[in-house]
Amino acid sequence: MFSVAGFSQTGKRVQGTLSDQQGEAIIGASVKLVSEVDSMQTSSGRGGIFTFNGIKGQRFVLTVTSLGFDTLRQHFAFEPGKNDLMLPVRLSTSSHMLAEVSITGVAALTIKEDTLEYATKNLRLREGALVEDALKKLDGVEVDKDGNVTAQGETVTRARINGKDFFGGDIKAAIQNLPAEIIEKIQIVDDYGDMANVTGNRTGDPERVLNLQIAPERNNGDFGNFRVGGGTEERYQVTGSYGKFKEGMQLSVLGNLNNVNASLFDFNTRSGGARRGRGGGSFGRGFGGGGMWGGSNGLTNTQSIGLNYRQDFNDKLTMYGDYSFGHNNNTTLSDEMREIYASAVTTYTTSNMDNGSISNDHRFSWNVEYRPDDKNYIKFSPNFAYRQNRANNLSLSTNVRDELLINDLTNRQVNASYAPNYGASGLYNRRLSEGGRNIFFNFSLNTASTEQDQERILNTLVYETTIEDLDSVYQQHLVNLENKNLNGGATLSYIEPLGQYSNLEVSYDFNFASYDNNRQANAFNIDGTLIDNSGYNNSQHYDYTFSTHRGTLTYRYRKDKWNYSLGVAAQPNMLRGGADIDGTAIAINRSGFNWMPVARLEYEMSRTKRFSVNYSGRANEPGVTQIQPFTDYSNVNAPVTGNPNLSAEFNHELRINYRNFNIGEGTSFFVGLTGSLAEDKIVTNRTTFVDDSIGIVQATEYLNTDGFYNTRGFYNFSKPFSDRTYTLSFNGMVMYNNNVSYASSEIANNGAPYFNTVRNVAKNWVLSQGIMFRYNPTETVDVTPGIRYTYNTTDNTVNAGNNNNISTWAFTLNGSVNLTPTWIFGADLAKTTNNGYSSAVQANPMIINTYIEKQFLKGRTGAIRFQAFDLLNEQTNVSRNVTENMIIDSRTNRLARYFMLSLTYRFSNFAGGGMGFDAPGSPGGWGGGRRGG
The missing domain is CATH 2.40.170 (Maltoporin; Chain A)
Structure with a gap:
């Protein structure tokens, strides 16, 4: 009995959660803990959670491996007088895999229940490209000649920035005016309404929504785009946009x-x-x-x-x-x-x-x-x-x-x-x-x-x-x-x-x-x-x-x-x-x-x-014309x-x-x-x-x-x-x-x-x-x-x-x-x-x-x-x-x-720099109107 009590006094515990760069839990990863007196191994379970009990060492090395991610090897230590340590661990997507499975230049896709989330950082976009240009490079997403967006065969009906409606949800106002460089993630969401968003319970038919997540480093600054043009047939166009983002x-x-x-x-x-x-x-x-x-x-x-x-x-x-x-x-x-x-x-x-x-x-x-x-x-x-x-x-x-x-x-x-x-x-x-x-x-x-x-x-x-x-x-x-x-x-x-x-x-x-x-x-x-x-x-x-x-x-x-x-x-x-x-x-x-x-x-x-x-x-319900109890002869033919x-x-x-x-x-x-x-x-x-x-x-x-x-x-x-x-x-x-x-x-x-x-x-x-x-x-x-x-x-x-x-x-x-x-x-x-x-x-x-x-x-x-x-x-x-x-x-x-x-x-x-104009410019970045040149 005395030996068991002594063990409980000296044993330490490490608990952590594994996730990718988009915050999605990683299940089934191999996790190994090694100290001067410990050598333990486990796998991440539901929610990406892993746990080690009975650790004797004060300092240790944690090694995490998972298919498709870079191996992580990092040193940790318990604070003096504390026996519990919580570790949120994020793995980076591997960029050194075999050629046939390389994902360079692809928007990493994460599926989260009713949400498809595309990371935009690896898209090959010209300087000044718009959100519309980014959407055209996403798998399963189409943008037609009039700016209408379809995702996985369904029409996208509303646009948001960081979860809030942009210009009342106007799709064209969002994708044809916002620069793609400020967007960190593009999400296609099956939105079941505010009740589902608050309670998690989904009922009825969803509305397909485009949500644009602004990159944190782009939340403090301003940008603008102004254009004037004239042409034959007395054609003209004057357009301008200005955006200012500050914290909050x-x-x-x-x-x-x-x-x-x-x-x-x-x-x-x-x-x-x-x-x-x-x-x-x-x-x-x-x-x-x-x-x-x-x-x-x-x-x-x-x-x-x-x-x-x-x-x-x-x-x-x-x-x-x-x-x-x-x-x-x-x-x-x-x-x-x-x-x-x-x-x-x-x-x-x-x-x-x-x-x-x-x-x-x-x-x-x-x-x-x-x-x-x-x-x-x-x-x-x-x-x-x-x-x-x-x-x-x-x-x-x-x-x-x-x-x-x-x-x-x-x-x-x-x-x-x-x-x-x-x-x-x-x-x-x-x-x-x-x-x-x-x-x-x-x-x-x-x-x-x-x-x-x-x-x-x-x-x-x-x-x-x-x-x-x-x-x-x-x-x-x-x-x-x-x-x-x-x-x-x-x-x-x-x-x-x-x-x-x-x-x-x-x-x-x-x-x-x-x-x-x-x-x-x-x-x-x-x-x-x-x-x-x-x-x-x-x-x-x-x-x-x-x-x-x-x-x-x-x-x-x-x-x-x-x-x-x-x-x-x-x-x-x-x-x-x-x-x-x-x-x-x-x-x-x-x-x-x-x-x-x-x-x-x-x-x-x-x-x-x-x-x-x-x-x-x-x-x-029947429409007004369908139920009217008379004949409308305003067009007698x-x-x-x-x-x-x-x-x-x-x-x-x-x-x-x-x-x-x-x-x-x-x-x-x-x-x-x-x-x-x-x-x-x-x-x-x-x-x-x-x-x-x-x-x-x-x-x-x-x-x-x-x-x-x-x-x-x-x-x-x-x-x-x-x-x-x-x-x-x-x-x-x-x-x-x-x-x-x-x-x-x-x-x-x-x-x-x-x-x-x-x-x-x-x-x-x-x-x-x-x-x-x-x-x-x-x-x-x-x-x-x-x-x-x-x-x-x-x-x-x-x-x-x-x-x-x-x-x-x-x-x-x-x-x-x-x-x-x-x-x-x-x-x-x-x-x-x-x-x-x-x-x-x-x-x-x-x-x-x-x-x-x-x-x-x-x-x-x-x-x-x-x-x-x-x-x-x-x-x-x-x-x-x-x-x-x-x-x-x-x-x-x-x-x-x-x-x-x-x-x-x-x-x-x-904050932290401009748009990085070292790369060649874009035909999409000098717009003033995808419609009207």
Whole structure:
């Protein structure tokens, strides 16, 4: 007994945790401890933890080895009088492995549950490269010509810096303006909302988010980028950005003035705030308006300015938010061919359209986060947006049916609208115990209104009619709309731990959307008298509320490699309202009830392999137009009748994902499968007929039906060779849509017409396969050829004439090279071959953009660039839209050939040094607009 006591007095203990440079735990590493009297060995376990007991020596050497990491050998000593020592140990990724497993030049990828984290330090980027340039080098990530980001086959919808929204989450504002050099890590996050972020319990569908982690050494300094350019076709661009980072403070200012389609902000991005979670004028590479290929339709004059600010007052209080303003003046010219199939008779409509719009957008969001202690967390987020828009549209159309000229139609429209909306959201979380007992509450409340004045003038020349002496019809329609919307909801959740690895959650969700709509319509003849048609002249007021209550019971288990949730949810929904149509009351009263499972499974095969399955279900309310209890004749050739008896549709979705990254070889593989099934799907019923006074009419109604489902599978595989000098990537997608709709056609019956309504199922397949090869031996040479084939086919069960077969080959080649340390040449080429479109809109453009740039001043902070955009002057856009009885092919103008000379100045001042301009400059670093050169 005395000997045991003596041992306990003299024995010492060492406990430590092993992790990599990204903080990810390292499991299974060999750990050896040697002193003058000790020799012990163990392995790191769960969480990277290792322990040595009974140590006799005062000083010792610790040796750690693990595959893929540099061996660590370090001396340690116990402090006098202390017998316990805690050691946080970090290993560095090995850079001296065999050639076939070298990872030089690769962004090290770490998988952390719902987060893919790329380290950017080893990417081969030119000086001045933007975040957008870095994203294009990441495995499984794509950035298209318009700045839209896709990661592992899913669209990225929001951008953040250090976990906080940047300009309300605006993707383009972040990736096309922030320099890549200040970013330490790029994270692709499946965000399940604030509740999941606070409690760790995930529910519903995730939102894919881009989070940019600023390098610590770049958190104290400022940077700026300013550019002015002018060119042929009266093209111009003036852009600027400024950013200042201090410890606890971030300030960003962006501004843009141009007529090269360089929109600085995407005002369709949702404002920041507490996400409940249930249920360019950039300064980088670019060759002209609307993206690398001038991707936005029409020609746009843009003026934009924005401010983003964040302040960490202390470790308890943080505030951040943004304000953005944008003015856009767009003119778009289009040619359109419509083929309408009805009862074996085909109607052709050829249209030329001239559309113009002027819009002013304001967006403001603010966030306050407060942590009074380690158990409580509060967040409050007000937001405001305002849009003013005026549009003038002119359409000239010719209708031919059964080889007979029916009519010519001139359609002039003037629309003016004002749409303010504002709201707030917030949450409160209380941790009741260290074991995981928790209570969570959040809410959101938003109000929006729209005032809109419409004027439509229809002038029809009638050729085929049974009405004597009718050769033309003139109609002027005036419509005034006032729509108000109030929506919101709340969530209350309680989590009770059932043990070390499991818990039980009980939650209640309430959501509602309330609408109040007023519509006044009048129609006039050419002499100013009212048209004798009650459908054209009426007053309507209708309001309704759609609400859902959802109770959920969920069991969650998480241990080692397994993480799953099982439960059940009950959700009733109610649709209540009424309407007054010229003094006639109409009641709206519908209800529904859905049971749904809660099912989520994650299996972590290793640190780099993960498999997940997730089911979600949600009810979708009918739209305002779909439920309106009257017929809208503001376009008499396309009247729309709502259905107040519509039920809410319910959508089931299943998502399966697998991802694998080989850290030694640098290969990545992602594959996913999603499927959805809709109950009571809201679909259209379109009726086609000839009106003797106005020609071809397509009337639209709505109804509920079943049988609507779709599925989509995708994959991405990427493998680098020779220290990532070469990278080969494959990605593909296959999608099937089983679309259901109804169509009614005019049928002759002994001289008396009637309408035959039939159910049509459109079986749509979309297949896509792409191959990309990147040659990037150094920062000064980057060449990327690629090819993609897309095939889209639709087979209709009723209207065989409406079957659709479209195929597209797209070839791309882009690259840049330093001719000398200060002279840079770059070019982009894209050739698109379209097959299956109408000959009236068919186009196979080849777009060639090129530039040459000279850098000067100390540190090459100045640059002058001459660029040519769309050398062959073939820029255009071709698209197809298929409905249940109609194919619409259209060709739209885009920004075409021009030449521009521009001057750029940039600076960067950070603690510990500047941006290191010793390396050759970048075509992406002297921007002022990837759009607009």
